[in-house]
Amino acid sequence: xxxxxxxxxxxxxxxxxxxxxxxxxxxxxxxxxxxxxxxxxxxxxxxxxxxxxxxxxxxxxxxxxxxxxxxxxxxxxxxxxxxxxxxxxxxxxxxxxxxxxxxxxxxxxxxxxx
Amino acid sequence: xxxxxxxxxxxxxxxxxxxxxxxxxxxxxxxxxxxxxxxxxxxxxxxxxxxxxxxxxxxxxxxxxxxxxxxxxxxxxxxxxxxxxxxxxxxxxxxxxxxxxxxxxxxxxx
Numbered sequence: 001x002x003x004x005x006x007x008x009x010x011x012x013x014x015x016x017x018x019x020x021x022x023x024x025x026x027x028x029x030x031x032x033x034x035x036x037x038x039x040x041x042x043x044x045x046x047x048x049x050x051x052x053x054x055x056x057x058x059x060x061x062x063x064x065x066x067x068x069x070x071x072x073x074x075x076x077x078x079x080x081x082x083x084x085x086x087x088x089x090x091x092x093x094x095x096x097x098x099x100x101x102x103x104x105x106x107x108x109x110x111x112x113x114x
Numbered sequence: 115x116x117x118x119x120x121x122x123x124x125x126x127x128x129x130x131x132x133x134x135x136x137x138x139x140x141x142x143x144x145x146x147x148x149x150x151x152x153x154x155x156x157x158x159x160x161x162x163x164x165x166x167x168x169x170x171x172x173x174x175x176x177x178x179x180x181x182x183x184x185x186x187x188x189x190x191x192x193x194x195x196x197x198x199x200x201x202x203x204x205x206x207x208x209x210x211x212x213x214x215x216x217x218x219x220x221x222x223x224x
Binding site for chain 1 (some may be wrong): 118149156158159161200202212216
């Protein structure tokens with residue numbers, strides 16, 4: 001199993017550009033989530049999905065869109081990039097039920113918005 | 115207000131020392147996770163706890179539900195333990211989500 005994969009690993013954007021961060025998992029996990037990690041702060045939840053066709057907002061959803069058309073894929077779209085979105089982005093997946101489910105993280109995407 | 119507080123923020127230890135990292139949270143929870151993030155950036159799950167104590171190799175995690183506190187211990191520390199250690203809590207009132215602490219940066223010197 002490849003686990004959770006993310007592409008790209010690094011990206012530089014100009015303000016106003018749009019792009020999609022890709023996330024895929026091959027463990028048949030129903031729960032998938034996107035986090036951003038900023039210096040001195042904990043991981044913050046952007047959006048999450050409890051299954052194909054179901055998504056919900058997290059703590060910091062503004063400026064991001066997601067969709068979940070398949071169990072495997074959970075792309076994160078930046079609609080109009082802003083410098084405040086410079087961060088490291090992590091995708092994670094787990095079986096349903098966060099209480100007793102191990103979290104599997106992708107390797108991260110380092111995004112810089114100029 | 116950060117609902118999950120970790121201490122210390124930074125910790126430097128000599129190889130072989132016993133290390134303790136603490137995590138306190140503000141409300142009753144259903145489960146707590148300990149994660150490790152290596153300098154290369156990858157994050158791996160170490161433990162999930164809802165009560166008591168768990169041990170894996172040189173790592174021990176404990177939780178006291180009444181005191182809203184968890185500790186991660188590393189026995190006989192080694193330079194390869196150098197990483198950021200993150201605790202995250204899940205409580206039903208917050209929805210189907212985890213809330214993360216800011217992390218503890220551990221450096222073990224040889």
